[in-house]
Amino acid sequence: GAVVSQHPSWVICKSGTSVKIECRSLDFQATTMFWYRQFPKQSLMLMATSNEGSKATYEQGVEKDKFLINHASLTLSTLTVTSAHPEDSSFYICSAPDRANYGYTFGSGTRLTVV
Amino acid sequence: QKEVEQDPGPLSVPEGAIVSLNCTYSNSAFQYFMWYRQYSRKGPELLMYTYSSGNKEDGRFTAQVDKSSKYISLFIRDSQPSDSATYLCAMIATGRRALTFGSGTRLQVQP
Numbered sequence: 001g002a003v004v005s006q007h008p009s010w011v012i013c014k015s016g017t018s019v020k021i022e023c024r025s026l027d028f029q030a031t032t033m034f035w036y037r038q039f040p041k042q043s044l045m046l047m048a049t050s051n052e053g054s055k056a057t058y059e060q061g062v063e064k065d066k067f068l069i070n071h072a073s074l075t076l077s078t079l080t081v082t083s084a085h086p087e088d089s090s091f092y093i094c095s096a097p098d099r100a101n102y103g104y105t106f107g108s109g110t111r112l113t114v115v
Numbered sequence: 116q117k118e119v120e121q122d123p124g125p126l127s128v129p130e131g132a133i134v135s136l137n138c139t140y141s142n143s144a145f146q147y148f149m150w151y152r153q154y155s156r157k158g159p160e161l162l163m164y165t166y167s168s169g170n171k172e173d174g175r176f177t178a179q180v181d182k183s184s185k186y187i188s189l190f191i192r193d194s195q196p197s198d199s200a201t202y203l204c205a206m207i208a209t210g211r212r213a214l215t216f217g218s219g220t221r222l223q224v225q226p
Contacts, residue, residue: 032212034213042219043216043219069173093158093159095158095197104214106158109158
């Protein structure tokens with residue numbers, strides 16, 4: 001079946017540094033990638049939608065200069081959290097539409113802790 | 116008001132019990148409905164997918180949709196300790212591509 005590989009699975013960084021999260025579609029082409037954030041005991045909230053070859057679309061309230069999204073190819077999308085702060089600590093998950101899995105395949109998530 | 120409401124639980128049941136999980140929604144544009152299971156610190160995995168009112172069964176799982184009431188349910192029969200996880204309902208509205216999730220219900224099945 002379709003697989004989205006997400007790395008790293010967890011990361012700890014210092015305040016003020018930047019962290020890059022990668023999502024790769026392993027056996028299908030992902031022209032679109034959805035990026036979600038999930039706080040403890042809360043639901044997945046859509047942050048942005050990336051499209052290969054064009055600028056990402058951000059949801060209301062999400063700072064595009066802080067959460068840089070790059071969809072470099074049909075199999076790779078990255079989310080960079082710039083100048084990270086402790087309040088950015090969260091679980092970040094990517095998801096790509098695919099035909100095999102009723103439309104959506106999720107990455108395994110990245111646990112970001114900013115200290 | 117949230118577009119999708121889901122009781123966060125936690126819900127604790129004994130092994131073998133029938134579990135009922137529910138979501139309500141307010142946006143009539145939602146046309147496709149899914150249930151995901153999420154283990155701690157993992158990505159969601161799809162359990163059920165429906166797009167019409169009525170019931171859909173898959174093994175121990177039954178998904179029910181009532182579009183007139185804007186209400187969906189997931190039933191788990193003969194629950195097992197391995198079913199202990201967070202269950203998320205998700206929906207797609209006409210004209211959108213991204214999923215809208217409920218807050219998730221945490222289920223604990225006691226052996």
